[in-house]
Amino acid sequence: MTGWLGPQEWQAVALSLKVSSLATLVSLPLGLLVAYALARWRFPGRQLLNGIVHLPLILPPVVTGYLLLLSMGTQGPVGSLLKEAGIIFAFRWTGAALAAGTMAFPLMVRAIRLSIEAVDPKLEQAALTLGAPRPLVFATVTLPLILPGIIAGAILAFAKAMGEFGATITFVSNIPGQTQTLPSAIYSFLQIPGQEGAALKLVCISVAIAMTALLASEVLAQRIAKRVAGR
Amino acid sequence: MTGWLGPQEWQAVALSLKVSSLATLVSLPLGLLVAYALARWRFPGRQLLNGIVHLPLILPPVVTGYLLLLSMGTQGPVGSLLKEAGIIFAFRWTGAALAAGTMAFPLMVRAIRLSIEAVDPKLEQAALTLGAPRPLVFATVTLPLILPGIIAGAILAFAKAMGEFGATITFVSNIPGQTQTLPSAIYSFLQIPGQEGAALKLVCISVAIAMTALLASEVLAQRIAKRVAGR
Amino acid sequence: MTLSVRLRHGFGGFALDIAFEAPPGLTVLFGRSGSGKTTVINAVSGLLRPESGRIAVDDTVLLDRAARIDLPVHRRRLGYIFQDARLFPHMSVRQNLGYGRFFAPRAAPGLKPDRVIEMLGIGALLDRRPGALSGGEKSRVAIGRALLARPRILLADEPLAALDEARKAEILPYFERLRDEVQIPILYVSHSATEVARLATTIVALKAGRVERAGPARDLLADPAFTPTGIRDAGAILSARIVAHHPDGLTELDAGGQPLLLPRVAQPEGQVLRIRIAAQDVILSRARPEGLSALNILPGTVAAIRTGEGPGALVSLQTPAGLILARLTRRSLDAMQLAPGTPCHAVMKTVAIAPDAVGPAR
Amino acid sequence: MTLSVRLRHGFGGFALDIAFEAPPGLTVLFGRSGSGKTTVINAVSGLLRPESGRIAVDDTVLLDRAARIDLPVHRRRLGYIFQDARLFPHMSVRQNLGYGRFFAPRAAPGLKPDRVIEMLGIGALLDRRPGALSGGEKSRVAIGRALLARPRILLADEPLAALDEARKAEILPYFERLRDEVQIPILYVSHSATEVARLATTIVALKAGRVERAGPARDLLADPAFTPTGIRDAGAILSARIVAHHPDGLTELDAGGQPLLLPRVAQPEGQVLRIRIAAQDVILSRARPEGLSALNILPGTVAAIRTGEGPGALVSLQTPAGLILARLTRRSLDAMQLAPGTPCHAVMKTVAIAPDAVGPAR
Amino acid sequence: GDLTVFAAASLKNAMDEIATKYHDETGNTLHVSLAGSSALARQIQQGAPADVFISANEGWMDKLEEGGEIDSETRIDLLANEIVLVSAKADAKPVDIAEGFDLKGLLGPDGHLAMALVDAVPAGIYGKASLESLGVWDQVKGQVAQADNVRAALALVSSGEAPYGIVYATDAAADKGVQVLGTFPEESHPPIIYPAATVASSKNPLDDEFLAWLQGDAATDAFTRQGFTVLGD
Ligand SMILES: Nc1ncnc2c1ncn2[C@@H]1O[C@H](COP(=O)(O)OP(=O)(O)OP(=O)(O)O)[C@@H](O)[C@H]1O
Ligand SMILES: Nc1ncnc2c1ncn2[C@@H]1O[C@H](COP(=O)(O)OP(=O)(O)OP(=O)(O)O)[C@@H](O)[C@H]1O
Ligand code: MOO
Ligand SMILES: [Mg+2]
Ligand SMILES: [Mg+2]
16 A cells, blocks of 8 residues: 555545544534524624624635635744644644635534524423523524534535645645655646546545545444434 | 626626526426435435535546546547437536536535425325325425425525636636626636735625625525414 | 224334224214323324224225325315414415315315304414414414314314303314214314213223224213213203293203203204203102202103212113203112112203203214 | 522513512413413523513522522422423433432432332333333323422423323322422413313413413412312312211212212211312202202302303302302303392212312411 | 637736737637646546646646647747745845755745745645755755745745745745745756647637737837746747
8 A cells, every 4th residue: 555655645645634634623613603693693893793603614725725824824923823822833744734624614503503593492492491501502402403513514525625625735835754745746736737547546545535434424423323313 | 787798708797697697497307306316215226316416525526527528528428419409518618507506516505405304294194185296295385394494495505606717717618708607707806816816806795695695595585484483 | 074093003112903883973083191082083184094994985096004104284174173273374364264165175065264264263363473473372373274274074172271261162163064964074172071961972982002992972972881081070962942032031852841940051952962861960859859959850850870990870861852961979879779770850940951962963 | 498489581582571479389381372381480490581581489589680690500409390301312211210319419308219100000111112102101201200209399281181081180289289288389381271170279361472471379269259270170179077987988078067068088087078069060950959969058148240251141149068069051140030148058969079170278 | 719728727817918919919819727737637538628738847848739629739948947945034145055055054944935836736746846955955844834835835935934935936026025045057047938739619709810920029119028938949
């Protein structure tokens, strides 16, 4: 196997997995919060928040990457503050995760939000009457009921993160072993005449990983749905 | 206004609107069908279909564009057949719509599928007992109940189509007035230092359009939700 | 039209294995919570596909697993009143009511929408959505929706459970009309003695997934050994013809040559009625009693006596009007020295025969 | 503990404007479908915020819109049995039952889980999910969930509507125990005469969003002018002390010095019981009748007579045991020449006093 | 008439000017599709309606020539470019770029050198070749941040994220935010050539004429202004 892929490609595979997993895991709680706020709370600026969340979807990825570079780079207003706190994204794999997470965020939020909106508020009311405070109602009633939505959102985000390229390379460039993800590697091969075969190998790996994750999520979601339906 | 943007930019704005609308409208019925099949039918190859639908999300856009070029181009296996039938995508705005629609498809399907899964099958059963055949049950019960999900899916798709760049430029190139969408125009400006201002103008237009669509969809979805809740 | 049902189905711990015939009229499915009533109805509707079995209405086979026949739900022309209302949340009450009508053949017999809306008292709700209805209002709309579908089979799963007595009394006659005039087979789940007494032509009593007793309502209800809603609700059914409507608000009947008085009923003179006399409401007396407020006295002889574990007993009395059930204590039984063959009188109050125990005969 | 409620709220066409006090014990909310019962209960639970009003339990103010007090729902310590079961679909029956317990203070008084599970007959369902339960099973689990939350206020919206008679008879005593032993205020919606008679300490009758009548159950039920569940279900409530349990299965009571016999009850000798005697089941006789199967005869004098539009009349009779209601026809009224002050006898069958009309006195 | 030109994206400014001039002079309209050379070349392979192709990359032009997708006899080396070392630091001093120059020292232990993709994008390939021939590649290769195009590499420099970068002279000239510290010796890398040719499938009678016009004064002027060297045949 190692012969089939060069060490640099293996690195890219490993890195992509790491980046996509981190992006998904870290953005999940935030995505949940934002989705809940958009679905259930009415506050001034709600539409603004909604718009901002969708921005990475609307903007060409390069623009998103450029904006990340300007704001979260070590010289940027946010990035320089974070640097003081010891958090550096620029040229790190964490930056790749930030870029992938940002791009995937709107997908995750939409999926979770739709499933929150589908939960019957009467069930939450029942939990309240039984003495559960709001946060626990969320944890014990809402959360388990939206689990299929959360899984769908997470897997969408993961898949998107696996494929994300434009924002990532613009923000953290392509440093083999640090920020060279699978899509960057694929892109590189596609720039060179006659390297389509090498690109194809990486595409296959990428597809295999994402499909495995997808299948796992489907199985999980089905099991949950069955349990809720009471069979 | 015409002074503020050159004619080429105006063309890009108009084309992007046209492309995104077509992509959304045409993929909607197909998205609905696929979402319904994935949510409600059990058939061999279901997981395969699910995987294929997600492919454009997983692959770097350039790869998707390249695959489209290979298959749907006038020389490609599908494209040459379609050409016989008088349908040509290659280097036409319809091709840009195809690329944008393909990229947006997984988002649309996921959103619609989630909302179909949230519909209580007991309501559909009630409609069946009242004599409605399956397709009419779908049209009169399922469809109205998933309307918020459809709107969410369509708007996600539209936003994605407005921002889609990689697959489009790879598939149908970047010919002003024919295939140059807003993101391609933005890309062109970003290729040369010093043109950030011009790019920014286009970014603003793109954001304004997508936000307007987003807001409209929110208002619509809220109105529907209210009606169903019976207030 | 006769509905014949034979089913076998298992859910984990629960096994259903039943067979019964529902002859024309209304068949009450009876049984404790969890005994399988909804499961049977679901199978008839086609929403549940049983592991094996056959369901047919006369010669129309709805389901025959062995012959691989399974008529799709929407072609069975049902009116199903679900145990939960299952209204369409996105439609107004009016649209909910009209839904089934739309799919029914024009020519099919059925009730008029205006009348159904009036009897259900939902005229003021037509433009509301189900989310804005009270529990009872929802169940009334659900009844209307099923009735207006001009069904060929009516399935009603505790349709009146959420309603107040007055409303029940208003709706019951419409089920009677459906039973007597529209003549569709009706499967009706109920726990209420009143509803059983008033509506049932046939009774099928389920117990833990099996048929415990089944047969014509009149036979079963006059059987001292069968007290489906509890001994307290036991009672027999008589047929009697209207003789006269008296000016003081009483109607006189002829029950096998014996006069019976009851509060005025709407039916015309000459019509034969079905009346239910609760065992509870019958007092027995060896001698013909005098000076009581009770106005109805039927002579007869003791036919059977059932004593259970408690202090009570059920006595069936053969009278010219038919079999009557009376409930009394064993102490009275002993004091009055009753035994099969003993002549004695049944004393019933006029008011004990409530309007809801009177209906057109079947 | 006294619950006092004052509310005003409007939904489009419907206006609620009520005020009542629920003294310790069980308050039955009574009224036709759509009269506002669920709305009142929702307001007490805090799920509905009325436009104006005040709700308090003794000195604890749950809501006072004027004073801007609105105790959050989860701090009200409720047990709410919803009209629809509202079980958590993702939890097993066991988890549903345990949910409220988890949030209740350990020290709070309440029923033991095992007993509640046993009385509800849901022991075999504990590992199922609500999706796999029958209608009645769901409602039983919902009752259990609310009872086990060790509530400080119990709200029950037609909790027994979906259950068979036998099951109802098994569950009723537990509501009695809650009322008598745990002593929490209970708001209980019901359309059933049996439940009202057996459980109510107080009755609040609603009509189209307003309080039509309110007061102690004993007073209201003995009033011939108040027949909330229909005249057929009218009946008075007496107190009587157990004198002896006879070997033939009867229990003898002392009701104001008069002997009353009824089927054996479980309570010990000396205990004071509350018994309901349905107006329906009482026969009047000027002379003391002899030779009847009915074993209970109480002498008295006519206290009041109510004649309505129909052929019937309600007579209240002052007896040494208390006020008794009897229902008869006007024809009998005339024949017997009854008028206020007329001495006469009330004749009641032993078996007419059903176990479900007997409960510990309040 | 109309003419469709597929041109490497880095020619954006020059092509804008050329389109205007061409229209003014001849009345013909130019449609310029700007994208990466690889994307354009692949599209031409798939029958894109291009009349003229200007590549930033000889490799892709060779590929098309092999496949007969361009008219070989029309192929010319149109432009030449240079690669330079740039920085956005105010205190940066000119660097003498020569054999073994101390690039590592300039970068320090963890500074990054922004370049285009060194194995895929021409500017990166040339840069890497140059650093190799100057003998400094091995010291700095771990610190190279590769962008997907020159423009993005330049953005890394001008945003201050990378202290130094290697980009085309033409790009450096257009960005006011960076200064050129030195030019890489011409002999240290293969010649940086932008070849042009007419597309074989094009039936447009204007294409040959346009290629000639591109080598004329008006076009030369526009290219030179953007910092390109126009090569004669
Ligand atoms: N959200 C709402 N919008 C408009 N009207 C409403 C809404 N909720 C309830 N109503 C109306 O308020 C009235 C009282 O409703 P409520 O649910 O309190 O009745 P109820 O006494 O509980 O009746 P039932 O016995 O049928 O459950 C009804 O007429 C109902 O139609
Ligand atoms: N999906 C299921 N999985 C497992 N058991 C089930 C399922 N559905 C129903 N049951 C069981 O089957 C039995 C019969 O259910 P059914 O709904 O027919 O009862 P029912 O007679 O209608 O009762 P009720 O009067 O309470 O509505 C019950 O014991 C129930 O728990
Ligand atoms: O224009 Mo390119 O294709 O940057 O090298
Ligand atoms: Mg049921
Ligand atoms: Mg209600």
